[in-house]
Amino acid sequence: MPNPMRIRARSDGDIVQVRVLISHVMETGLRKDAQGELVPAHYIQLIDVTYDGRIVLSAEWGPAVSRNPYLAFKFRGGAPGGKLRVTWTDNLGETQSHEAAVE
Amino acid sequence: MCRHLPSWACAALALGLAVSAAGDDDRAVREIQKYRQMLQEANPAELSELRGEDLWHSPRGRNHVGLERCDLGLGPGRLEGAYARLPRYFPDTGKVQDAESRLVTCMLTLQGMTLEEATRDWHSPNSDMEALVTYVAGLSRGYAIDVPLSHPEEARMAAAGEELFFRRSGPLDFGCSSCHSMPGRRIRLQEVPDFPDPASARGAMTQWPAYRVSQGAVWTMQRRLIDCVRQMRWPQPDYLSDAVIALEIYLQRQANGGVMQAPGMRR
Amino acid sequence: MPHSRRQFLTSSGTVTLLTLMAAAGLLGREAAARQWNKSAFDSKNIEDLVRTLGGTAPERSDDIVFVGPEIAENGAVVPVEVASRLPGTDSIALLIEKNPNLLAANFTIPPGTLPEVQTRVKMAETCDVYALVRAQGKFYYTAMQIKVTVGGCGG
Numbered sequence: 001m002p003n004p005m006r007i008r009a010r011s012d013g014d015i016v017q018v019r020v021l022i023s024h025v026m027e028t029g030l031r032k033d034a035q036g037e038l039v040p041a042h043y044i045q046l047i048d049v050t051y052d053g054r055i056v057l058s059a060e061w062g063p064a065v066s067r068n069p070y071l072a073f074k075f076r077g078g079a080p081g082g083k084l085r086v087t088w089t090d091n092l093g094e095t096q097s098h099e100a101a102v103e
Numbered sequence: 104m105c106r107h108l109p110s111w112a113c114a115a116l117a118l119g120l121a122v123s124a125a126g127d128d129d130r131a132v133r134e135i136q137k138y139r140q141m142l143q144e145a146n147p148a149e150l151s152e153l154r155g156e157d158l159w160h161s162p163r164g165r166n167h168v169g170l171e172r173c174d175l176g177l178g179p180g181r182l183e184g185a186y187a188r189l190p191r192y193f194p195d196t197g198k199v200q201d202a203e204s205r206l207v208t209c210m211l212t213l214q215g216m217t218l219e220e221a222t223r224d225w226h227s228p229n230s231d232m233e234a235l236v237t238y239v240a241g242l243s244r245g246y247a248i249d250v251p252l253s254h255p256e257e258a259r260m261a262a263a264g265e266e267l268f269f270r271r272s273g274p275l276d277f278g279c280s281s282c283h284s285m286p287g288r289r290i291r292l293q294e295v296p297d298f299p300d301p302a303s304a305r306g307a308m309t310q311w312p313a314y315r316v317s318q319g320a321v322w323t324m325q326r327r328l329i330d331c332v333r334q335m336r337w338p339q340p341d342y343l344s345d346a347v348i349a350l351e352i353y354l355q356r357q358a359n360g361g362v363m364q365a366p367g368m369r370r
Numbered sequence: 371m372p373h374s375r376r377q378f379l380t381s382s383g384t385v386t387l388l389t390l391m392a393a394a395g396l397l398g399r400e401a402a403a404r405q406w407n408k409s410a411f412d413s414k415n416i417e418d419l420v421r422t423l424g425g426t427a428p429e430r431s432d433d434i435v436f437v438g439p440e441i442a443e444n445g446a447v448v449p450v451e452v453a454s455r456l457p458g459t460d461s462i463a464l465l466i467e468k469n470p471n472l473l474a475a476n477f478t479i480p481p482g483t484l485p486e487v488q489t490r491v492k493m494a495e496t497c498d499v500y501a502l503v504r505a506q507g508k509f510y511y512t513a514m515q516i517k518v519t520v521g522g523c524g525g
């Protein structure tokens with residue numbers, strides 16, 4: 001698993017609290033490596049979270065989001081067992097999608 | 104210049120550290136604690152744990168097998184609570200080993216890697232070794248540190264570690280104890296554990312391996328100790344050397360009874 | 371089971387998430403087509419950014435709750451939390467005054483999702499961090515200064 005993702009979704013009555021930790025280098029393109037070479041920009045640009053197929057959050061990110069990004073938010077109308085899916089796409093065209101069930 | 108200062112402060116100043124007594128930077132410390140609390144909601148080390156689990160099961164090396172038969176002291180493949188009982192003596196190698204060196208043993212004997220292959224990235228951020236140690240340590244969450252020194256080699260290594268801890272040496276006549284053997288010290292707003300005090304030792308050792316905020320990466324205890332020794336202007340000990348493991352078993356022994364919470368978060 | 375694949379870039383150099391999600395069979399009917407808003411991320415000040423996002427004259431508001439540390443130990447990882455009490459909030463953006471690019475992230479809040487987000491951002495140096503909220507078509511903001519002990523954008 002080259003890019004693990006930790007998705008935690010817990011329901012509390014009608015509200016689901018979602019916490020996602022994503023593995024991604026989020027390189028700004030401004031950092032130099034040990035040899036003094038600029039490390040090319042490589043960061044998540046688009047991210048969507050769906051619940052049972054409907055979008056519950058979407059975002060556009062720039063390179064200023066931290067490495068191994070963290071995202072937390074809450075939505076209504078979820079229940080234990082419902083399927084949460086997080087999909088991201090980065091500036092190099094790579095994409096990843098992970099699913100987790102609401103607890 | 105240094106005659107009027109206690110020797111520890113003099114040496115610390117020589118190293119350019121801003122060492123402050125408890126009470127000086129309380130407000131700043133509170134804000135930093137708030138910063139750390141916000142980060143603790145999701146410790147980036149959790150990603151290392153996931154990667155480590157994946158690596159544990161990945162067929163690698165010449166023998167193209169995973170590490171499932173690796174014995175970390177509780178028997179082949181028994182991981183729960185194993186990290187809390189390390190370092191310890193292993194009859195098959197005849198040595199006292201910590202989690203990291205034991206993983207290397209398994210990579211060599213089970214997976215058929217060379218020593219170079221198994222250890223080449225130990226100091227790189229997000230290395231395979233960091234992920235594996237974090238995974239293994241995470242499986243000791245909730246277990247009490249238990250280093251009984253029941254084998255004579257364990258006792259010998261712990262005694263050597265204690266001696267190293269208190270020894271002052273190098274161009275600054277500095278030792279671990281120069282910073283780590285009195286209560287209430289801070290360096291750059293991070294509390295400095297007082298290892299001769301078991302309560303303080305427990306507070307520290309139960310957090311390692313730890314996500315180091317200043318590095319943006321998880322460090323193992325092995326790596327942390329090697330870097331500490333380097334910062335004292337001592338010659339840097341070799342990776343996996345007896346000197347580091349001796350220090351480690353001494354420190355873990357001091358922390359006996361502490362409940363593992365690793366991976367933790369530190370400056 | 372997670373899957374990862376390289377996609378061909380469109381001629382404009384950005385990828386349409388819609389296409390990828392459609393290909394993966396992941397879309398519900400409420401999905402909105404979108405591309406990464408390059409000009410928003412290139413904006414140099416808040417007025418230009420708001421104009422790019424289709425608004426005018428952002429107003430300061432006390433109804434935006436911004437939670438952040440006063441001191442960030444590492445500027446590369448600064449936790450921030452924004453909660454909007456403005457009715458009809460449908461987007462929350464984070465702006466970092468002295469970063470090479472002002473806009474750090476822009477979250478779209480669909481109906482049914484609470485108008486609050488938490489994330490972590492990089493700060494080049496001590497400066498103001500803004501939360502920019504769109505509610506009922508108008509833009510509002512609040513700001514907080516965060517001191518950085520180790521800057522986090524390059525080197």
